[in-house]
Amino acid sequence: MKLDDNVEYAIRVMAGKLKKARYDTVWLLGGSSGLLLQGVDLSRQPRDIDVYTDSKDAEEIYSLLNDFATDKLGPSETEIYSSRLAHFHIAGMPLELVSDFRISTAAGSYHVNVGALFPYSPEVGLGGCKVRLMPLAHELVFNVLRAREDRYEPIAARMKQAPDQYFPALELIVEDNRLTPSVVEQISRLTEV
Incomplete structure (x- = not known):
């Protein structure tokens, strides 16, 4: 499946x-949009756009997207997730800015360090813009922890096609x-490493 034109435009x-951000500002496109752009087979188009960053860059990114904001950047907590979160609406698409993201379940806890993952993030060109994508290793671990088999199975299948490209980031996350x-063990079984 190819990314929908409306989603790509947003x-x-x-x-x-975000081109106007400081040179050292780090953000990554994740979620279903990032998965489709990396060739992961999904059953439906994205319903929103997910942008991940670290706390140090969240305020700057929020201010650059402020014209589209529907709320303020603030703490968000659920039973298994915690983050600083803000919502936007761009060209008909909901967008979430997520910083300092953590997921904690009985299966483990994972704190997303965007700066550490950035060197492993693939870059794609979209109509003259360059966009860095959340590594598939993140998407795999995140979806295993939330028991989303519909996501982690196709992610693992894609990772197995180019192990040298994907597994250094996975090693970092696990460590x-x-x-x-x-x-x-489940991750190892899924990816056959």
């Missing part, structure tokens, strides 16, 4: 605004977070 508008042995 991403390009966002990326155009830097607290995942239960059963989750590590």
Whole structure:
């Protein structure tokens, strides 16, 4: 499945605004949009756009996208997630800015360090804009922890096609977070490493 033109346009508008960020500002496009752009087979188009960053860059990104904001950047907590979160609406698409993201389940806890993942993030061109994507290793671990088989199976299938490209980031995530042995084993089984 190819990314819908409307979703791509919204991403390009966002990326155009974020070109004005400081040179060291780091953000990554994740979620279903990032998965489709990396060739992961999904059953439906994205319903929103997910942009991840670290706390140090969240305020700057929020201010650059402020014209599209529907709320303020602030803490968000659910039973398993915590982050600083803000919502936007760009060209008909909802967008979430997520910083300092953590997921904690019985299977383990994972704190997303966007700066550490950035060197492993693939870059794609979209209509003159360059966009860096959340590594598939992040998407795999995140979806295993939230038991989303419909996501982690196709992600793992894509990762197996180019292991040298994807597994250094996976190694980093596993080493830097607290995942239960059963989750590590499941990831190993899914990716055949």
